[in-house]
Amino acid sequence: MIPIHENLKDRVAVITGGSGVLCSEMARELARQGVKVAILNRNAEKGQGIVDSIREAGGTAIAVVADVLDRASLEQARAEIVEQFGRVDMLINGAGGNHPDAVTDPEVYDESGEGQSFFDLDESGFSNVFSTNFTGTFLATQVFGKELLKSEAPSILNLSSMSSYTPLTKVPAYSAAKASINNFTMWLAVHFAETGLRVNAIAPGFFLTTQNRNLLLDEAGNYTPRSNKIITATPMKRFGKPEELLGAMLFLVDESCSGFVTGTTIQVDGGFMAYSGV
Known part of the structure; x- marks a missing residue:
């Protein structure tokens, strides 16, 4: 069990994409630490599901519908969160x-x-993936930044990726966005x-999530050839x-x-970035 960080109690955290596998785990842990959590999601039902699990465990959380590519929806979310929790x-x-x-x-x-090549990639699809990963971070930071600057110990944590360092094959838009x-x-x-606002990031290695499960596991639940490459590396x-x-x-936000x-x-x-393959 991770020790309790007493000074995080009663702070307010906003988590975009908070119903995802990794971010929902972060949300639950922050709530266990006494943090009031606002889950931002385009899908109200998914966000509420995470909130319900937090409340059942004794934590405090709300679900707010917002699209990180829509400034107006983010501003509405900010107003709702500040009204509910008083600060960010x-x-x-x-x-x-x-x-x-x-x-x-x-x-x-x-x-x-054979198959979809680089020359077949859809421009709007490419732009949308890049925007969701990068521009969404930019807009959320703009919208919530002024509230953060009112905090005594403000912190931003961005989600990066292994592909930010060495781009993964097949996913050029995602890789470029995470490098950004x-x-x-x-x-x-x-x-x-100089304001006291600290900004850091976590680059997760390879975790099984809803989004990558079909890439990493076959229908029988066994590793795919791509998974075997990852495990080897x-x-x-x-x-x-x-x-x-x-x-x-917790280290970065405390x-x-x-x-x-x-x-x-x-x-x-798990050492992925440290391994040369030899």
């Missing part, structure tokens, strides 16, 4: 994901033309350093468990642990 102390930018329109079928270009998240995290950290020889992100999250840490991205990856 931390923002976790977790909204993101991928889409088949922005994914190639072959890992490398194949002149036979790392750069943007550093830019924001410098821009707001991960020194710990397994996928991560969502709860294994929580220690890094200024008593990381008060002089800003502009960094912590890899939680």
Whole structure:
């Protein structure tokens, strides 16, 4: 059991994409720490499901419908959260994901033309994936930033990816967007350093989630060829468990642990980034 961080009690966290596998685990842990949690999601039912589980465990949470690519909906969400909880102390930018329109079928270009190649990628699909992962982070940070600056210990935590360092095959839009998240995290950290607002990121390694399950497991639940590549390149020889992100999250949002840490991205990856393959 992770120790309780007493100074996080009664703080307010906004989590975009809060019903996702990884972010919902973060939301539950923050609530266990005494943080009041606002789950932002386009889907009201999914967000409410996470809120219900938090409340059943004795925590405080609300579900707010918002689209991170719609400034007006984010502003409405901010107003609702401030009305309910009075302030915002931390923002976790977790909204993101991928889409088949922005994914190639072959890992490398194949002149036979089988499957969706780079040249077949839909421009709007590519732009949408990039925007959801990067522009959504930019807009949410703009909308909630002024409230964060009113906090005594404000913090932003962005969600990066292994593909931000070395782009994964098949997913060019997602990879480009996550690389932008790392750069943007550093830019924001410098821009707001003198205000006391710290900005950091977590780069999860490979975790089984709803979005990637079909890529990583076949219909029988066995590893796909892509999964076997990942496991071979991960020194710990397994996928991560969502709860294994929580220690890094708490370290970064708790200024008593990381008060002089800003502009960094912590890899939680089982050694994936450290392994050369040899």
